[in-house]
Amino acid sequence: MAGVLVPRRAVVIGATSGMAEAVMRLWVSGGTGRLHLVGRSRERLEAVAGDLAARSDAVEVTIHACDLTDPAAISAAVGEVSALDPDVVLIAHGAMYEQADMQEDLALADQQLRVTGVSPVLWAEACVDALDRGVVAVIGSVAGDRGRRKNYLYGSSKGMVERAVEGMQHRVHGSRQRVVLIKPGPTATPMTAALDPGGLADVDEVARSIAVGIAKGAPVLYVPGQWRAIMAVIRSMPRPVFNRLDL
């Protein structure tokens, strides 16, 4: 990838995510030599690994399938991660369920919070612990910046990720580690397949910004960049005004 530093070795958790795939393709085209892919489905991981391997003669790709929400599985998988001494760990998995469905079904709400909130935090925690250098990057969302009626359970799982990353950034301050929070706006991936494509950012452009942001080690990355200003306005709206809006 012209002009962007790519990791020599990287680990991706939730590696079958559309956004993660786009980032990894950029990395491989830029010369990344080693990728380790973690996800819940062996078949899907194999397909993604096959794709990346076909894109370059110079990359070695391995996979590890496990339950991403199980703390014991996370502890077990992290040994392999630290043995690789990666320049970057990207934590990408997440799900977005219908707010209305979750209001009917607390078990689904629980799954929302665990898959998109608790699990990424545990992975980040385990990686920050196990590594002594490099970048741990977690994908949050603009939806974590303020709760709104249309998706606050998804949003609160992302809000949780943000608080945890903030603490980890404080923890690693002054060390050779960086922790990066990536906050995408709505992007065209399988997660948003049912939404109006007109309002979605192109995943390859989002991936490029993510790759650049990770290379710079910026603490909080809004992608596309205009979301930083938009969310600043939304966060600063007085509650009585905000609550009257149909957002």
Next chain:
Amino acid sequence: MTAVTAWGNLAPAEHSIVALRDRDSAPGLVASAERPGLATGLMRSYGDEPLNTGGVAWDMRGLSRLIAFDSETGDLTCEAGVTIADIQRTFAPRGWMMPVTPGTKHVTVGGAIANDVHGKNHHVAGSLGNHVVALTLARTDGTVTTLDGPSDPMFRATVGGMGLTGVILQATIRMHRVAGPWMSAEDVVFGDLDEFFSVSAESRDTYDYSVAWVDITTHGGGRGIFTRGNNAVEQPPAPPPGRVVTMPFTPPLSLVNSLSLRVFNRGYFALKRSLAREALVHYDPFFYPLDGIGRWDRMYGPRGFHQYQCVVPSAGAREPVSEMLKQIRVSGLGSFLGVLKVMGDEPPIGTMSFPREGVTFALDFPERGDATAALFVRLDAIVSEAGGRLYAAKDARMPKEMFEAGYPGLDEFVAYRDPGISSEMSRRLMGE
């Protein structure tokens, strides 16, 4: 239901979109559709071919993974939603390019096979189907079959089969060995159609790629620019081409009126003339000049536009082409683009493939209701008289009789259709 439009932006159509994401789950989703479905790629077909109003659209874009590449044979196996842009970008620096590419890189492999697309090298390479080694097809009865080449009649029906025989899940394409991403190209100015045909004939054996742009707005017409080139042997180290400027929204009115057309055509002519000498060009502007303007389709405004593309047999092709130019001039409906190419003799392997021996002529027209329709009737008469046919990928309106006369493989084809698949175009031209 979600409204989608094809490239011509003629009319939005409501679909229930089912995103296919991976090879394992895709066949089940295809088999479980409750209503007739249709696979859709990047919607670069202009008319009603990629539409299935009120039905299911299987969105193939998520099936975007490469599966295997054999650097000995150049055989690339990939999922059907992989784009030609991705393949060219990934493989050109490694010494391989698509054996055939259309004039935009924003198409999927599945969509390109379903139209058996042709490119600037048709006269040496034939169409894409001539380079497809194998296909995997999922049908709505739940079967998944690997079709190994043109000896299989289902393979021949699927190449150029407009998505109607099943959903292509993956394909193996034999890539073209090149030295790198650069082309050696030149532009030659011609003054009339006779000159076009002689430049074409003289370039045929020495240039692998050729296409001509015809200025259809000036009097005494038929002048134009003939672009020809080869894959360059010497490859310079150089940066990739610049960023795309996108038309962000549909302007309220069509920007293509006769004045802007005249200015565009004259300006383009002057610009191109100044470039008329052999030069190294990156493959991107060489193959995909229009991709540099992003969503240029939106320039035609909310009513949309048509592309009219025909092929007529080369024996006596000068007459019909010249007659079409005349009819367009008389109509005053101007066209942004007039693209002419002499095709090769290699027969297509697809039962319903458009490419054939002859001359192909493609023209864009903004939708202007009755006036446009009346011009098309006159053009149809010329094409039919010459024994030619129209390209389904570009069509939203050809009469059924013209389709039947132009595609003699039709009777054989219908037996291979998937009964659970239907499109706006298939209902218009085949009754179901």
